[in-house]
Amino acid sequence: MSKQADLLKLTVTEHKLANGLEVCLMPKPNFHQTFAMFATKYGSIDNEFVIDGKRRRVPDGIAHFLEHKMFEDEHVDVFAQFAAHGASVNAFTTFDETAYYFSCTSDVKDNLNILLDFVQRIYLTDENVEKEKGIIAQEIRMGDDNPDRRAFMELLAAMYQKHPVRIDIAGSVESIYEITKSDLLDCYSTFYHPSNMVLVVVGGFDAKEMLEWIEQNQSRKTFGKAPVIERVYPSEPEKPGSPRQEVHLSVTQPRCLIGWKEPHGTSNGRDLLHQEMLTGVLLDVLFGKTSSIYTELLDAGLIDKGFSWEYELTEHYGYTVVGGNSPDPYALADRIARYVADTRNRGIDADAFERARKKAIGRFIMSLDQNAYLAKTYLTYRLRGASFLDTVDALTSLSLADANRRLDEHLREESRVVSLILSNQATG
Numbered sequence: 001m002s003k004q005a006d007l008l009k010l011t012v013t014e015h016k017l018a019n020g021l022e023v024c025l026m027p028k029p030n031f032h033q034t035f036a037m038f039a040t041k042y043g044s045i046d047n048e049f050v051i052d053g054k055r056r057r058v059p060d061g062i063a064h065f066l067e068h069k070m071f072e073d074e075h076v077d078v079f080a081q082f083a084a085h086g087a088s089v090n091a092f093t094t095f096d097e098t099a100y101y102f103s104c105t106s107d108v109k110d111n112l113n114i115l116l117d118f119v120q121r122i123y124l125t126d127e128n129v130e131k132e133k134g135i136i137a138q139e140i141r142m143g144d145d146n147p148d149r150r151a152f153m154e155l156l157a158a159m160y161q162k163h164p165v166r167i168d169i170a171g172s173v174e175s176i177y178e179i180t181k182s183d184l185l186d187c188y189s190t191f192y193h194p195s196n197m198v199l200v201v202v203g204g205f206d207a208k209e210m211l212e213w214i215e216q217n218q219s220r221k222t223f224g225k226a227p228v229i230e231r232v233y234p235s236e237p238e239k240p241g242s243p244r245q246e247v248h249l250s251v252t253q254p255r256c257l258i259g260w261k262e263p264h265g266t267s268n269g270r271d272l273l274h275q276e277m278l279t280g281v282l283l284d285v286l287f288g289k290t291s292s293i294y295t296e297l298l299d300a301g302l303i304d305k306g307f308s309w310e311y312e313l314t315e316h317y318g319y320t321v322v323g324g325n326s327p328d329p330y331a332l333a334d335r336i337a338r339y340v341a342d343t344r345n346r347g348i349d350a351d352a353f354e355r356a357r358k359k360a361i362g363r364f365i366m367s368l369d370q371n372a373y374l375a376k377t378y379l380t381y382r383l384r385g386a387s388f389l390d391t392v393d394a395l396t397s398l399s400l401a402d403a404n405r406r407l408d409e410h411l412r413e414e415s416r417v418v419s420l421i422l423s424n425q426a427t428g
Contacts, residue, residue: 010368012389013207017218020195020226024378025210026202028371032105034203035371036112038119039099041198041383042191044169045316046096050230051190059178060164061136061171062187064093068132069184070100070119078118087111095165096314097383103372108205109213116199116217122188129181137173147421151255154245155321155419159261161241162234165317194218195226200379202371233316238263244418255421256329258336260411262318269385276313277360277394279320279410282403283309284356285348286340287322293339302332314384320410333418340411348407353400361395 013025044064048057070091071078082089087104100119104111143149153168160166170176190196201210240261266272287294287309297303307324326332367373378388 010389011207013211015211017194017215019218019221019223020193021218022198022382023211023214024198024200024382025205025207026200026374026378027205027207027210028203031204031371033103033371034105034108034111034201034205035101035103035375036115036199036201037099037101037375037379038115038199039097039197039379039383040191041096041196042098042187043094043096044167044171045164045233046191046231047164047167048232049190050232051227055232056186058183058187059171060167060175061169062179062183063098063191064170065132065136065176065179066122066184066188066192067091067093067098067100068136069124069128070122072123072128073118073121074123078114081114081118082111085110085114087114089115093169095169095317097380099376099379101372101375105204108203108210112201112210112213113217116214119192120194120221122185122192124181124184126181129179129184133176133179136170136176140168140170140173140176143168143170145249147249147251147253147255150247150249151257151323151419151421152321154247154421155257155259155417156319158242158245158419159240159259159319159417160317161237163236163317164233189224190227190229193226194223196229198379198382200375200382202375202378236264236317239414240417242417244420246420246422248422248424251421251423253325254327254329254423255324256326256332257321257323257419258333259322259417259419260320260415261417262313262410263415265314265316265318269381269387270390272313272315272384273381273386273390274394274397275318275406276311277391278398278402278406279311279313281353281356281360281395281398282348282406282410283311283320283322284359285352285403286343286407288356290355291352293336297332297335302326302328302335329420329422333420337413337416341413344407344411348400348403350400353403357395357398361392364391364395 010026015023017023042063046063047060079089082102085104085107087102089102091100100115102111102115157166199214266275285291294307304325309322311320312318322336381388
């Protein structure tokens with residue numbers, strides 16, 4: 001299937017292979033760089049599932065653990081293979097996906113084959129699994145001491161009472177040591193089947209030739225029957241579990257994050273895109289660098305230029321996070337709470353909303369020249385059932401009434417949570 005988005009001047013070819021793998025190709029004839037991303041719809045929240053009629057509950061952190069082990073091979077050094085062909089490679093695990101990617105300006109076919117081959121095989125031994133536990137345990141301990149990461153995870157732990165999004169993506173030191181080779185193999189065979197994966201390639205190549213390379217690679221491999229996966233998530237209460245979390249660390253600068261919990265996610269991809277675009281414009285009006293509160297807080301010395309906002313929405317959960325470093329995190333949290341309440345009462349300024357909406361459209365158009373961002377964003381939306389290419393339509397359709405309605409339903413006092421990272425010497 002080929003789509004031509006005239007406004008975006010972007011050709012997208014989508015194709016589903018016989019083994020179930022979804023392929024998305026975005027050729028850009030005038031670009032030298034090619035960026036490829038191979039991802040599975042499998043993240044840290046997928047710790048309970050039903051497969052072949054059997055319900056499984058596996059230790060937290062397996063998706064991230066598998067990401068680490070995929071780069072290990074009995075015979076070759078995967079990083080050296082990519083380097084030999086002028087490519088850089090990396091991977092990441094989120095709450096709901098795991099992705100492997102490379103960027104190169106030459107030897108595209110070779111790098112593509114290396115990517116597909118190393119992700120579609122796994123080398124595990126009892127010895128290398130045990131060795132990895134120590135490495136990941138140290139990574140977890142370092143994360144616990146990182147004020148940015150700790151503030152974020154404490155916020156989610158307060159916000160969510162039961163949903164596994166409240167658990168660190170890497171798991172805990174205790175859960176990591178519970179993982180067995182058998183657990184890893186079971187999760188790999190379940191979630192790394194081509195039918196649960198998407199490949200996106202963006203850059204300087206011919207789409208027909210690229211698709212032939214991919215089909216040739218996949219035809220050399222045999223995969224079992226596509227598993228029918230039923231993901232199991234606990235019923236999450238609408239309200240947060242705790243209004244405030246405080247942690248004392250050895251930091252010179254306290255950190256304050258304010259979050260609002262969505263009562264639920266959204267199951268429809270188009271609805272997800274619309275809600276994400278609408279909430280993003282709303283948050284930019286409220287907390288962006290051109291907002292009145294940003295200037296006020298900066299002038300008062302309550303924030304630095306790292307102050308920012310973030311919105312995340314999936315089928316099963318969603319949240320807004322606002323904040324950053326602050327010498328007086330209590331005052332910052334109180335000031336933002338009053339500001340949101342005042343804005344709810346008076347409504348959003350029409351001119352500010354229109355500027356933010358047009359800015360979002362401009363940002364999106366500019367992002368199409370960034371191959372890595374385009375591939376990552378397209379893929380994430382695809383895994384969540386939405387189309388990144390519908391972004392302009394979604395933004396164009398937004399209205400001031402939509403934004404005020406969204407403000408009322410989302411940024412409610414009863415949904416608000418505060419996470420504070422304080423100095424070991426701080427009191428309050």
